[in-house]
Amino acid sequence: MEIWLKKNECTGCGACSNVCPKGAIKMIEDECGFKYPVIDHTLCINCGLCKKTCPIVSKFETARFDKPSVYATWSKDEENRYISTSGGMFFELAKYVIENKGSVVGARYNKNNLVEHYLVNNLKGLETLRQSKYLQSDTKNIFKDAQEILKNNKLLLFVGSPCQIAGLMKFLKEDYENLITVEFICRGVNSPKAYRSWLEEIENTEAKKVKKVWFKYKINGWKTSPKCTRVDFTDGSHKVYDGDENKFMSGYLGPNLYIRPSCGNCHFKDLPRQADITLADFWGIDNKLDDDKGTSMVLLNSNKGIDLFDKIKAKIIFDERDFDEILNGNQCFNHSVNINPKSEQFLMSLNDNNFSEQVKKYSKLSIYKKIKKSIKKIIRKK
């Protein structure tokens, strides 16, 4: 039995593996570092549940608004806002759920510095979920764990990329009243292999072990944060990689060197959204609502989303905005990225080469592209 029609359409959400009644499907990393389902045919009973549950084969139709309300917002808690990737909205929403005896699922770093989905029930655990990690998170058995919580009538907030939320909904086959889903506008998830290779290079150069990576470090402000990453070491020191020195984000933002193939043709863009709430950076927001400390965009896509947002209003600054403003600085809302045609070659080259050198080599613009870019610049100046 084939689960996906084409390999490059599989998002690796893990719904098929979670649903298999025989545990016959394992998510296994390919040579580029992305996980794909692999079936153990000695266990498979050909029930077809994996294919039925795949959100690429068909989506679970949830009642999401055709035109959600849009807010520019940030947390009044300055420390939370600084630590968070944009305006700290995830933490405020999740904190409300925890304080009301609920559970939260999101992405955290595991002991190997890779990213996995994890369920927490307290504020200490919540802190490990905060912040964007720009590589693909392993969902493991989290859809099954989420279902158990929901069946016990406990409140659950589940955060993930739009394809992960689509996978969760297909797995659950039901939009539980006690479930609130949160997604982010997604530029695409990077290969854990590329990330591992970058960390290895840092560890070798610094002769220290990496403890934690803090993407979008706002030491120089929110607007320049996409290329500013802080790396904490186990000896208590840290180093900041900013601008062109930040090789991981340099190979992601622009050349799109190690984004998952399925992100090049994402099925979960635009409206209606997959989750009750969509979060993003409010790039392009006017100066009145931009103090360079991080402004979140919040889309309320369902009544459950509106209810939760109402509950945290005392904790945040917010301003309702025009729907059309979404696109000012966030093309990823409705457009997939163009994956670099040499992406696979790049990822294979990491087997024998240094990460930074390869990013430099593969990011070089072709002469034709350079001429085109210069002409465009001249035209813009006129």
Ligand SMILES: Cc1cc2nc3c(=O)[nH]c(=O)nc-3n(C[C@H](O)[C@H](O)[C@H](O)COP(=O)(O)OP(=O)(O)OC[C@H]3O[C@@H](n4cnc5c(N)ncnc54)[C@H](O)[C@@H]3O)c2cc1C
């Ligand atoms: C891979 C990726 C691509 C993104 N692309 C864009 C974009 O193009 N435009 C844009 O405006 N915003 C994008 N975002 C979202 C943005 O970075 C912020 O996460 C969002 O604005 C929420 O910020 P916050 O301050 O409210 O909370 P944060 O504290 O930043 O919360 C982030 C939430 O996302 C979860 N999370 C973190 N990493 C992952 C992961 N790898 N997989 C699944 N869940 C994860 C965390 O558990 C947490 O719940 C992206 C995020 C990621 C992870």
